[in-house]
Amino acid sequence: MNITTADFFCSYSSLNGLPSDGRPEIVFVGRSNVGKSSLLNSLCARRGLAKTSSTPGKTRLINYFLINDNLYFVDLPGYGYAKVGQGERESWGKLLTGYIQKRTEIALVVLLVDSRHPGMASDREMMEFLDYCGRPFGIVLTKWDKLKQAEKSKARRTIESCASKAKFIVNYSSLSGSGRDGLLASIDTFSQ
Numbered sequence: 001m002n003i004t005t006a007d008f009f010c011s012y013s014s015l016n017g018l019p020s021d022g023r024p025e026i027v028f029v030g031r032s033n034v035g036k037s038s039l040l041n042s043l044c045a046r047r048g049l050a051k052t053s054s055t056p057g058k059t060r061l062i063n064y065f066l067i068n069d070n071l072y073f074v075d076l077p078g079y080g081y082a083k084v085g086q087g088e089r090e091s092w093g094k095l096l097t098g099y100i101q102k103r104t105e106i107a108l109v110v111l112l113v114d115s116r117h118p119g120m121a122s123d124r125e126m127m128e129f130l131d132y133c134g135r136p137f138g139i140v141l142t143k144w145d146k147l148k149q150a151e152k153s154k155a156r157r158t159i160e161s162c163a164s165k166a167k168f169i170v171n172y173s174s175l176s177g178s179g180r181d182g183l184l185a186s187i188d189t190f191s192q
């Protein structure tokens with residue numbers, strides 16, 4: 001898949017009013033600060049398209065990006081951020097699970113897992129939930145550039161042992177763009 005155009009489309013704070021044009025949606029989910037927005041910018045080769053931050057909890061809305069005029073990349077708020085209040089966390093949780101459960105346009109969920117902490121309970125729960133909802137999902141191990149060689153092998157073994165339902169597992173560095181071609185090819189397969 002070759003991305004020729006990538007534009008911010010719209011942000012939504014609820015499931016009401018999401019686009020109804022039937023374009024397939026590729027959704028990026030994962031813990032807060034795992035690198036979802038950075039991955040999106042790296043894939044689209046557009047720095048600053050999605051807002052990133054070293055502080056968790058940056059993305060607070062459902063953000064739609066129109067890709068090549070024929071599909072959407074969707075950037076979601078992260079889960080597992082302890083510092084937001086309980087009420088806010090619950091409302092994000094409901095938005096996230098409601099979106100994944102109800103949105104029939106979802107063609108693929110890309111679940112981002114921090115390669116330094118593979119196999120966390122919250123990520124395993126998300127995999128179970130995606131499977132329960134019948135959503136095809138693949139895994140991206142983020143921040144791959146931060147790992148030493150021995151850690152890389154260990155991270156792969158750990159994620160492979162707990163992600164048997166994943167359609168693919170890609171090691172990714174948004175800094176260098178390594179993993180980009182492989183991930184774009186996988187996305188292509190699911191967005192037809």
Ligand SMILES: Nc1nc2c(ncn2[C@@H]2O[C@H](COP(=O)(O)OP(=O)(O)OP(=O)(O)O)[C@@H](O)[C@H]2O)c(=O)[nH]1
Pocket residue numbers: 030031032033034035036037038039051052053054055056057058059060076077078079142143144145146172173174175
């Ligand atoms: N070294 C390295 N840093 C990364 C990579 N991807 C993301 N980061 C950094 O991780 C931090 C969080 O990145 P974001 O893309 O904002 O994470 P997010 O998942 O969108 O976070 P929320 O919107 O808060 O849920 C930023 O400081 C990024 O620069 C990567 O591949 N390598």
Ligand SMILES: [Mg+2]
Pocket residue numbers: 036037038051052058059075076
């Ligand atoms: Mg974000």
